[in-house]
Amino acid sequence: MRFIKSLHGVRFKKFSPNSISPSKNVDLGLRLGLGFSTGNCDYFQCRSIVTSCRAVLLPRFGGSEVLEVRDNVSVPDLKANEVLIRAHAVSVNPLDLRMRAGYGRSLFKPLLPLILGRDVSGEVEAVGNSVRSFSVGEKVFGALHPTAVRGTYTDYAILSSEEVAKLPDNVSHVDACAIPFAALTAWRALRSTARITSGQRVLIIGGGGAVGFSAIQLSVAVGCHVTTTVGRESIERVLEAGAEKAIDYENEDAEVAIKGHFDAVLDTIGVPETERLGVNVLRRGGHYMTLQGEAASLSDHYGLAIGLPMASALLLKKQIQYRSSHGIEYWWTYMRADSEGLHEIQRLVELGKLKVPVEKTFPFVQVREAHEAKDKRIIPGKVVLEFD
Secondary structure, three states: OEEEOOOOOEEEEOOOHHHOOOOHHHHHHHHHOOOOOOOOOOEEEEOOEEEEEEEEEEOOOOOHHHOEEEEEEEOOOOOOOEEEEEEEEEEEOHHHHHHHHOOOHHHHHHHOOEEOOOEEEEEEEEEEOOOOOOOOOOEEEEEOOOOOOEOOOEOEEEEEHHHEEEOOOOOOHHHHHOOHHHHHHHHHHHHHHOOOOOOOEEEEEOOOOHHHHHHHHHHHHHOOEEEEEEOHHHHHHHHHOOOOEEEEOOOOOHHHHOOOOEEEEEEOOOOHHHHHHHHHOEEEEEEEEEOOOOHHHHHHHHOHHHHHHHHHHHHHHHHHHHHHHOOOEEEEOOOOOOHHHHHHHHHHHHOOOOOOOEEEEEEHHHHHHHHHHHHOOOOOOEEEEEOO
């Protein structure tokens, strides 16, 4: 990594693209959204300016073999509301695997090469001029939104200040980086969409994964009564997390085992069978939310111009259908940046009421091996990449 001399309390003007001669690295940086800004320049305050670093690039879609660890990838200048984080650990999410294989290609293909990764935990290296809530050297964690082009598989990640929270003292960087993207996905569904409240009944279909397990803990923290479907190996863990009933979907008939009606259903599996189950156990006025919306898949198949309108029409059709037949609300849900949600997640982590267990860590440079292990389901649980 190359650095400009470290200076304390000094403001530096951002470079204009016209002030440097073209180069291969600058062109790569501009294509990635990594390089120099192109409009009016902001000012920022920092301890050190990082000009380049290692990053895992995705030059084309495919298997784990397409991932490339490269040195000297440009680090972009900070916007006024952004935070530069020196990464200590980043997690591998299912979305990373899907994007690597081509999910979202209608949006991302013109922007290749990409940097994958959504979660990060590390230390603040620099802050934009308008950022007042963080200081250089502070330990933080956070998550980028799903469509970010410059992800967190890099020595230095850039997030907006709304996407970052201070790291609680009782959690390591490895454990912290596994939490925010999954927990914010669950938060978006349960708190922002369904607006669950104490005393309500919540069903989590697929409570053994990171999003489902986070959803259980968030619901319990609100005071809800939680039922979940999981594999046998996860039953003890979800009960310890506060679920009142755990149904072994491999050996039990969930439609028979689930009793009563629910105020909210979060379906992390999203196949026709689980959709039918979730819709049928909701009381009138309840919310069914699935992680498997079809906007990206339809756009990938038909292109953005046709696929997005098709997806909107399909969602509207289902919403009208289920309101008429069942009196319920139907949603496709996804993660989005939510400062309020992230700070509530931070509070619950600090209280020991929210965690996502990490099954295995890999050195950052072994990202191919980490992806391959997830692709082949050698490691069913959460995988984290650690930086040296």
